[in-house]
Amino acid sequence: MTARRTAVAHAAWLAALLCLSIIVSAGIGPVYIEPINVLKVILNAVSIPVGVAVSSDQVSIGSSVLQIPAMNIVWGAPFSFATDRVHEQIVIGVRLPRILLAAAVGFALATAGTVMQGFFRNPMADPSIIGVSSGAAVGAVAFIVAPAMIPFGMGLRGAAFVGAVVTAFVVYMIATEGGKTPVATLLLAGIAIQAFLGSVITFLQLYSGESLRQVVHWLMGHFGNARWGDVGITFVLVPLLFLIILAYGRDLNVLLLGEADAKGLGVEVERTKKILLVLSSVITAAAVAVSGIIGFVGLIVPHMVRLIVGPDHRILLPTAALAGGSFLVITDTIARTALGASDIPVGIVTAALGAPFFIYLLVSREVHSL
Amino acid sequence: MNTTAANFEDATNATEEPIVSVESLSVSLGGSTVLSDVSCTIDRGRVVGVIGPNGAGKTTLLRAINGTGPIDDGEITVAGRSVSRCGATEMARLVGSVPQSTLLSFSFTVREIVEMGRHPHISRFGAMDHDDVRAVEAALETTETSQFADRQITAVSGGERQRVLVARALAQETPLLVLDEPTASLDINHATRTLSLVRELASEERTVIAAIHDLDLAARYCDELLLVASGDVIAQGSPAEVLGEDAIEAAFETSVAIPTDPVTATQRVVPLSSVPSNECEQTVHIVGHGGLARDVIVSAAESGITGSIGILSKTDSAVDTATAHGFETITTSPLSPPSEQCRSDLVRACDKADHVIAVQPLDETNRELLSSVTVDSDRWWQVEQTDEIRSVIFAIVDNKDARINSY
Numbered sequence: 014m015t016a017r018r019t020a021v022a023h024a025a026w027l028a029a030l031l032c033l034s035i036i037v038s039a040g041i042g043p044v045y046i047e048p049i050n051v052l053k054v055i056l057n058a059v060s061i062p063v064g065v066a067v068s069s070d071q072v073s074i075g076s077s078v079l080q081i082p083a084m085n086i087v088w089g090a091p092f093s094f095a096t097d098r099v100h101e102q103i104v105i106g107v108r109l110p111r112i113l114l115a116a117a118v119g120f121a122l123a124t125a126g127t128v129m130q131g132f133f134r135n136p137m138a139d140p141s142i143i144g145v146s147s148g149a150a151v152g153a154v155a156f157i158v159a160p161a162m163i164p165f166g167m168g169l170r171g172a173a174f175v176g177a178v179v180t181a182f183v184v185y186m187i188a189t190e191g192g193k194t195p196v197a198t199l200l201l202a203g204i205a206i207q208a209f210l211g212s213v214i215t216f217l218q219l220y221s222g223e224s225l226r227q228v229v230h231w232l233m234g235h236f237g238n239a240r241w242g243d244v245g246i247t248f249v250l251v252p253l254l255f256l257i258i259l260a261y262g263r264d265l266n267v268l269l270l271g272e273a274d275a276k277g278l279g280v281e282v283e284r285t286k287k288i289l290l291v292l293s294s295v296i297t298a299a300a301v302a303v304s305g306i307i308g309f310v311g312l313i314v315p316h317m318v319r320l321i322v323g324p325d326h327r328i329l330l331p332t333a334a335l336a337g338g339s340f341l342v343i344t345d346t347i348a349r350t351a352l353g354a355s356d357i358p359v360g361i362v363t364a365a366l367g368a369p370f371f372i373y374l375l376v377s378r379e380v381h382s383l
Numbered sequence: 384m385n386t387t388a389a390n391f392e393d394a395t396n397a398t399e400e401p402i403v404s405v406e407s408l409s410v411s412l413g414g415s416t417v418l419s420d421v422s423c424t425i426d427r428g429r430v431v432g433v434i435g436p437n438g439a440g441k442t443t444l445l446r447a448i449n450g451t452g453p454i455d456d457g458e459i460t461v462a463g464r465s466v467s468r469c470g471a472t473e474m475a476r477l478v479g480s481v482p483q484s485t486l487l488s489f490s491f492t493v494r495e496i497v498e499m500g501r502h503p504h505i506s507r508f509g510a511m512d513h514d515d516v517r518a519v520e521a522a523l524e525t526t527e528t529s530q531f532a533d534r535q536i537t538a539v540s541g542g543e544r545q546r547v548l549v550a551r552a553l554a555q556e557t558p559l560l561v562l563d564e565p566t567a568s569l570d571i572n573h574a575t576r577t578l579s580l581v582r583e584l585a586s587e588e589r590t591v592i593a594a595i596h597d598l599d600l601a602a603r604y605c606d607e608l609l610l611v612a613s614g615d616v617i618a619q620g621s622p623a624e625v626l627g628e629d630a631i632e633a634a635f636e637t638s639v640a641i642p643t644d645p646v647t648a649t650q651r652v653v654p655l656s657s658v659p660s661n662e663c664e665q666t667v668h669i670v671g672h673g674g675l676a677r678d679v680i681v682s683a684a685e686s687g688i689t690g691s692i693g694i695l696s697k698t699d700s701a702v703d704t705a706t707a708h709g710f711e712t713i714t715t716s717p718l719s720p721p722s723e724q725c726r727s728d729l730v731r732a733c734d735k736a737d738h739v740i741a742v743q744p745l746d747e748t749n750r751e752l753l754s755s756v757t758v759d760s761d762r763w764w765q766v767e768q769t770d771e772i773r774s775v776i777f778a779i780v781d782n783k784d785a786r787i788n789s790y
Contacts, residue, residue: 278503
């Protein structure tokens with residue numbers, strides 16, 4: 014079976030799993046809704062272009078009035094199941110944006126984790142390894158503690174996103190010399206910058222006063238404030254970046270053989286590294302900006318998926334991404350329902366569930382390298 | 384992708400033109416000069432061995448040719464294209480490389496590794512087409528790796544892994560193959576098997592350059608050798624031309640003997656102990672033949688003892704050993720009895736030498752001749768077994784009194 018067909022086969026069942034987990038978790042909460050009713054509500058909300066209507070607009074130029082025909086796309090809802098009005102409001106208005114955002118963030122973090130592990134040829138690598146998450150945290154925490162510090166009125170998400178991208182760029186510049194970026198230097202520069210930013214975050218926390226709770230919530234990651242606007246932006250940005258990364262799947266495979274070999278096999282090593290770093294930093298930044306720091310997804314999901322599908326990135330990238338989406342949808346459902354009405358940060362759940370499972374994989378020698 | 388066809392056309396259009404030409408190449412790594420002002424050309428269709436001592440710059444030269452290493456100054460062209468102006472993809476369509484060591488610690492299958500050889504031929508958004516599949520199958524077939532193509536690379540032996548890497552380079556379908564120490568860390572079976580394979584790969588359309596550590600294997604499997612020492616190519620030509628004792632001694636800074644191997648009929652480079660353990664004034668004459676006599680010569684020479692050996696049949700294996708270690712030989716034709724000249728030479732040699740070592744059992748002729756020679760008991764030694772040699776040589780070096788039949 015070719016790599017492409019294997020990828021499609023695995024992606025198909027993982028996509029089905031993701032859809033199922035979205036539908037089921039949209040039914041779970043203080044008000045339980047049958048999955049079939051959730052499905053009906055979601056389908057009712059779908060609208061597709063059903064035709065084009067021609068209307069005429071009146072345009073007046075000077076004293077004369079022109080009749081100009083205008084094309085309007087007509088949207089129609091193809092489904093109209095009988096549903097409960099309250100269910101509709103709960104699913105579409107409250108639960109679905111949060112669930113879809115979790116899916117997109119899980120998708121993005123697992124993608125970035127896969128890229129970083131392959132890129133660094135290091136099983137410990139995760140999306141935050143070059144300081145992206147710490148940078149986002151400084152931006153976000155600074156906004157929460159002292160919004161006046163953040164220029165241009167970018168808001169919490171903007172501050173986090175900019176902090177993440179700037180940090181990745183600084184780490185890259187520190188590690189680059191003479192057009193070459195040795196991955197070991199990059200790793201160490203990332204650790205150094207993370208340590209430095211960690212001290213900044215702790216300092217800001219000490220003086221956060223009233224907003225400490227909000228800071229901690231952000232630092233452990235949560236989807237409590239999810240809005241349809243966030244969903245829209247991430248659903249455009251994340252799949253787009255993912256597709257570009259996927260086009261580098263074969264290069265990532267060859268890079269696993271080492272940089273000298275990869276160059277001998279026709280990979281422009283330094284350029285490819287730069288592109289992959291930019292893509293995975295931006296996709297991580299996009300995720301962290303809307304969710305806060307959610308650990309473990311980007312580390313553990315690629316390892317779990319690699320056990321099933323092997324190391325070929327053309328297969329690994331789409332499967333890990335879809336599995337990451339499902340993983341975060343499920344863990345976020347636990348985060349918002351486990352303690353009744355109180356919403357705990359999802360990062361607590363991912364780490365509490367992920368770490369023991371990862372230790373199990375290590376002890377059973379399922380995972381010991383890439 | 385039609386790039387292979389394009390390469391092939393280049394290769395056939397300009398067969399006279401050398402496949403590789405290196406002009407005044409200089410490379411320094413970490414501040415020290417590794418290659419300085421190296422120039423050489425490599426003709427198409429040959430197997431060229433790059434030999435030389437550790438740190439001479441063999442790998443650096445190969446990495447400059449395949450475009451993966453730095454070039455400070457000078458110009459290299461491969462198949463008429465300038466290496467410094469080629470992108471990685473174009474280089475990978477010109478040169479297939481088998482690296483000295485590679486990271487293969489993850490669970491790709493053998494076939495997946497070989498498929499990576501097609502990387503330079505597949506566009507970013509494309510997938511393997513019919514040509515790619517054919518090239519991969521052909522490479523697996525040629526290297527006899529197809530029977531374990533679906534095993535994981537981590538589960539094959541070192542020798543098999545080396546052939547997989549050759550298959551990966553073959554799948555690139557390039558006019559030039561560059562191998563860096565393809566036999567390092569292989570046993571003799573896998574080493575010869577790998578090099579026979581490499582030999583078969585060379586053709587009108589494919590030239591092979593290989594750094595080879597083992598000089599005997601290099602002599603046996605290469606059409607041409609390139610001797611690199613202290614940052615320059617100091618000799619180039621057929622193995623017989625390049626493997627001269629002077630050139631090899633200069634390059635490796637050790638004394639060597641280069642007899643023709645009776646089995647392979649190619650040069651064999653035998654390193655001799657470069658510094659005798661102590662300069663010894665003693666001389667010996669050895670009477671005896673065959674393997675044990677050779678061991679005596681080697682031991683004596685290592686202790687700095689000089690001398691002669693005889694009477695020997697011209698075809699005896701000890702003759703080459705003696706010559707290599709600077710021992711004079713008294714030889715006779717194997718089919719006729721020794722001449723008068725021979726007999727008197729023997730008597731004179733026994734008289735002249737400080738010591739006489741008889742390597743038992745002696746043949747009829749020598750036993751008869753020795754009975755007519757008078758040798759004092761303190762100059763007379765006998766060796767019957769290998770483990771006696773050391774004691775005898777030590778005794779001679781120490782110039783102790785000897786007794787007949789003491790050993």
